[in-house]
Amino acid sequence: MNVLVIGSGGREHALVWKLRQSPQVERLFCAPGNAGIARQATLVPIKAADIGGLAAFAEREKIDLTVVGPEQPLVTGIVDEFRRRGLAIFGPTQYAAQLEGSKVFAKDFLTRYSVPTARFGAFTAEQEAEAVRFAESLVPPVVVKADGLAAGKGVLICGSRGEAIEGIRSMLRGGFGDAGRRVVVEEFLTGEEASIFVLTDGERFATLAPAQDHKRILDGDLGKNTGGMGAYAPAPVVTSALLTRVTREIIRPTLDGMRQDGYPYTGCLYVGLMITESGPKVLEFNCRFGDPEAQVVIPLIDADLAAVLMAVAQGRLDPATVRQHPASAVCVVMASQGYPDDYPTGREILGLDRPAVDDGVVVFHAGTKEEGGRVVTAGGRVLGVTAVGYGHDLEGTIRTAYGAVRQITFDGAYFRSDIGARALHHLTRNGR
Numbered sequence: 001m002n003v004l005v006i007g008s009g010g011r012e013h014a015l016v017w018k019l020r021q022s023p024q025v026e027r028l029f030c031a032p033g034n035a036g037i038a039r040q041a042t043l044v045p046i047k048a049a050d051i052g053g054l055a056a057f058a059e060r061e062k063i064d065l066t067v068v069g070p071e072q073p074l075v076t077g078i079v080d081e082f083r084r085r086g087l088a089i090f091g092p093t094q095y096a097a098q099l100e101g102s103k104v105f106a107k108d109f110l111t112r113y114s115v116p117t118a119r120f121g122a123f124t125a126e127q128e129a130e131a132v133r134f135a136e137s138l139v140p141p142v143v144v145k146a147d148g149l150a151a152g153k154g155v156l157i158c159g160s161r162g163e164a165i166e167g168i169r170s171m172l173r174g175g176f177g178d179a180g181r182r183v184v185v186e187e188f189l190t191g192e193e194a195s196i197f198v199l200t201d202g203e204r205f206a207t208l209a210p211a212q213d214h215k216r217i218l219d220g221d222l223g224k225n226t227g228g229m230g231a232y233a234p235a236p237v238v239t240s241a242l243l244t245r246v247t248r249e250i251i252r253p254t255l256d257g258m259r260q261d262g263y264p265y266t267g268c269l270y271v272g273l274m275i276t277e278s279g280p281k282v283l284e285f286n287c288r289f290g291d292p293e294a295q296v297v298i299p300l301i302d303a304d305l306a307a308v309l310m311a312v313a314q315g316r317l318d319p320a321t322v323r324q325h326p327a328s329a330v331c332v333v334m335a336s337q338g339y340p341d342d343y344p345t346g347r348e349i350l351g352l353d354r355p356a357v358d359d360g361v362v363v364f365h366a367g368t369k370e371e372g373g374r375v376v377t378a379g380g381r382v383l384g385v386t387a388v389g390y391g392h393d394l395e396g397t398i399r400t401a402y403g404a405v406r407q408i409t410f411d412g413a414y415f416r417s418d419i420g421a422r423a424l425h426h427l428t429r430n431g432r
Helices: 010-020 051-060 071-075 078-084 103-112 125-136 161-175 240-260 294-300 305-313 394-405 421-429
Strands: 002-007 027-032 065-068 120-124 142-146 155-158 182-187 192-200 205-207 216-218 222-225 230-233 267-276 279-286 328-335 361-365 368-371 374-377 381-389
Touching (some): 010 027, 010 294, 010 305, 010 381, 027 051, 051 078, 065 078, 065 305, 103 120, 103 182, 103 240, 125 161, 125 182, 161 182, 192 240, 230 294, 294 381, 328 394, 361 394, 394 421
Parallel strands (some): 002 065
Antiparallel strands (some): 120 182, 142 155, 230 328, 267 279, 328 381, 368 374
C-alpha cells in the first residue's frame, strides 16, 4: 500500500509514526512534513492547501490511501476532488466538514437534531443590533465565536456584557476577516472539557480513548489560549457510563443526522465536550484529529491503522477491529519562548535522540525543520514529547514524559509542568 499523509504538525507525525508500523504500507509520503517526519516518510514539497497539486501527485505515484491531517483542505473540498478522480481518501466531504468550517452550520445542525449544546444566536453584520441584544440577555461570561475558521483564534470568552458587545462589533465589522462575517453568540457552559474521537465510514463507527487537552499557556490553566500545550488519554472524567451517554445523545444523532441530510460523515469526527452538571454538551465539532490529542490517542490504538483508515475510506469499517491498548499516554508540548504571540525560530534542538523508545517515549515533531544538518525550531509549538505507559499507571506515565522533556533542550524552550494533574485529582478523589 502506498500512503500519503497531508500536513506538517505533531498530529501528522503521530499519524506517520503509526502508519509506518503497518506491514501493509510499502511507501509512505508526507506533504509537506517536518524534520521528524522525514525520518519515517518521504517528504513532498507540496503545501496542504494545494489540492490540485496533491491530487496530481497521488495519481502520479499511485497512492492507494491519502490521510488528511489539518482542517483547511477538508473544508475547501480535498475529499470531493480526490473522490472525483477515483482516489481513496480518509476524511469528510466539503459539505460534512462544515461541522467545523461553519459554527452557524454546526449549531443549526445540533438544534435540528436535538443534540445538547449551549443556548445560542447566530447573526450577520446586518443583525448587529440583534446580536448585541442577545448578548445583553445572557449572564456573563458570554462566548462570541466567528463563524468560519480563524486559526484557532475565533472564540472569545467575554467576562462582561460590554466586552461581549465589543467582540461582536469587532468580528462583524471585519476584525476577523471572512471568518467573522457571521457570529455565534452563546451562553458560557460550566464544567470540565473532554475530547472524544470517532472513526466512522458514515454508518458504522468506533470511539477512541477519550482525551483532555490543556489549552492555556500557563500552569493552572492560566494565561492565553494556545493550540494546546499538552494532553493525556484516557481522561478519567469520561467514565464508561458517560461515554455510553455521549454515544447515545451526541454521536449517534450526529451521524444519523448527516446521513438523513444526504451527506454521510466519513473520517474522524472530533467532539469537543463540556461535561456540565446536567450532562455532556457539545462545545464544538472538528473534522479531523486534534493536536496535541492525536499524539496520545493514536499510540493507544491497538490495530493496524492503515487497514482501519482504508476501511473507513472504502465504507467497510468493522468497529470490532479498532481495539485500544490498556494503557495511558501523556504528551507535553515544548514551545518556543513568546508563544502564542511572536516567537523566535532557527534555534537548534539538542537531545532529540536521548529519550528511549524502549521506555515508551516518542518525540513527535511539530514546528521543526532541518537546516545545515541540524534540527532547528520553526514554529510556536515545537515538539510533543509523548510517553505511553503500558506497564504502569497514569502517574508513572506523567513522570516518564517529564523525564524525557528534561533531556531535550533549545534556547527559550517552554513547557507546562502540570499536564495530567487534573486526571490525577480525579483518580485520587475516586480512590483509583
